[in-house]
Amino acid sequence: MKLLLIYTGGTIGMVQSEEGDLHPFDFDQLLKLVPEVARLDAQIETWQPWEPMDSSDMQPEHWALLAKGMDARRKDYDGFVVLHGTDTMAYTASALSFMLLNFGKPVVFTGSQLPVGVLRSDARENLITALELAMATDAAGAPMLQEVAIYFEYQLLRANRAYKRSSQNFNAFESPNYPPLAEAGVSLHIKQDTLWRPTGTYQVHPVWKASVGVLILVPGLSQKMAEAICLNTGCDVVVLHTFGSGNAPNWEWLPELIDAGQQRGISFLNASQCRLGGVRQPAYAASRMLRYAGVLSAGDMTLEAVVTKSMWLLGQGKVGKAFETAFAQNLAGERSL
Numbered sequence: 425m426k427l428l429l430i431y432t433g434g435t436i437g438m439v440q441s442e443e444g445d446l447h448p449f450d451f452d453q454l455l456k457l458v459p460e461v462a463r464l465d466a467q468i469e470t471w472q473p474w475e476p477m478d479s480s481d482m483q484p485e486h487w488a489l490l491a492k493g494m495d496a497r498r499k500d501y502d503g504f505v506v507l508h509g510t511d512t513m514a515y516t517a518s519a520l521s522f523m524l525l526n527f528g529k530p531v532v533f534t535g536s537q538l539p540v541g542v543l544r545s546d547a548r549e550n551l552i553t554a555l556e557l558a559m560a561t562d563a564a565g566a567p568m569l570q571e572v573a574i575y576f577e578y579q580l581l582r583a584n585r586a587y588k589r590s591s592q593n594f595n596a597f598e599s600p601n602y603p604p605l606a607e608a609g610v611s612l613h614i615k616q617d618t619l620w621r622p623t624g625t626y627q628v629h630p631v632w633k634a635s636v637g638v639l640i641l642v643p644g645l646s647q648k649m650a651e652a653i654c655l656n657t658g659c660d661v662v663v664l665h666t667f668g669s670g671n672a673p674n675w676e677w678l679p680e681l682i683d684a685g686q687q688r689g690i691s692f693l694n695a696s697q698c699r700l701g702g703v704r705q706p707a708y709a710a711s712r713m714l715r716y717a718g719v720l721s722a723g724d725m726t727l728e729a730v731v732t733k734s735m736w737l738l739g740q741g742k743v744g745k746a747f748e749t750a751f752a753q754n755l756a757g758e759r760s761l
């Protein structure tokens with residue numbers, strides 16, 4: 425059993441300077457602080473693709489570099505564990521679930537809320553269990569996990585279903601619309617019936633186009649502000665971040681704006697600000713207008729999955745109808761509505 429441990433940065437590998445600031449340290453130190461890793465029945469090799477960074481600095485270019493690097497190493501390893509800052513982990517992990525579609529091997533992201541060098545750190549448990557989950561095989565020796573996931577605080581979540589819910593609790597991630605893939609208690613309980621399986625042959629797609637705008641609807645939003653985000657900014661896709669089950673105010677300029685955008689070839693998506701439940705068009709009259717205006721429901725997808733899937737599809741040259749047809753499909757277990 426051979427695993428690749430990838431260190432991209434984040435709190436998990438940070439130490440405190442004399443001034444009290446947190447700075448990344450190097451990978452060797454990380455393994456010295458968690459010597460238990462050496463007791464796992466696996467050969468663990470490491471890869472540090474760049475100087476460790478705060479995950480706020482992670483850009484689509486980094487997602488693509490990770491995807492390419494993992495693709496190049498896919499045959500050499502049974503599983504991959506990615507150490508990543510928690511702030512944008514859900515974006516990177518979602519993006520990888522698309523770029524590495526049908527990868528067929530475990531890819532487990534993890535990080536921590538406290539640096540590994542701190543006494544009460546959650547880093548050790550997260551790291552060791554993430555490695556153990558990546559090592560899990562069935563009776564026939566096949567990997568139990570064949571998808572991209574996030575392990576945090578005793579739960580393994582599908583990457584493109586998870587988001588960071590807390591900046592303070594150890595229980596930092598949540599998957600509101602899909603059950604955990606595994607739970608770590610006295611034993612590791614991997615829930616077979618929740619797991620995603622490849623639906624086709626694997627081929628890496630490390631592409632993106634970041635021309636995706638997000639318009640957060642708030643009471644009092646002006647036409648001018650909405651137009652500034654949606655029109656003349658080079659967006660190919662605009663995500664309307666709506667209320668409740670996908671509702672929008674009855675502003676008369678909103679359908680006009682959508683129409684003007686569509687005439688320029690922009691696709692509009694409806695994603696709810698409610699993390700739990702998602703969009704159900706048209707549950708209320710307030711969402712009927714969006715449906716009639718040809719706004720596509722993002723169902724119960726997380727905003728992170730909506731954005732990364734959109735960027736990824738645009739990166740493949742899909743715009744307009746081709747984009748919308750592909751977006752509506754469940755490609756990597758990211759949606760059930």
Ligand code: ASP
Binds near residue numbers: 477510536
């Ligand atoms: N700011 C850090 C990051 O996302 C927070 C963390 O790792 O938890 O890189």
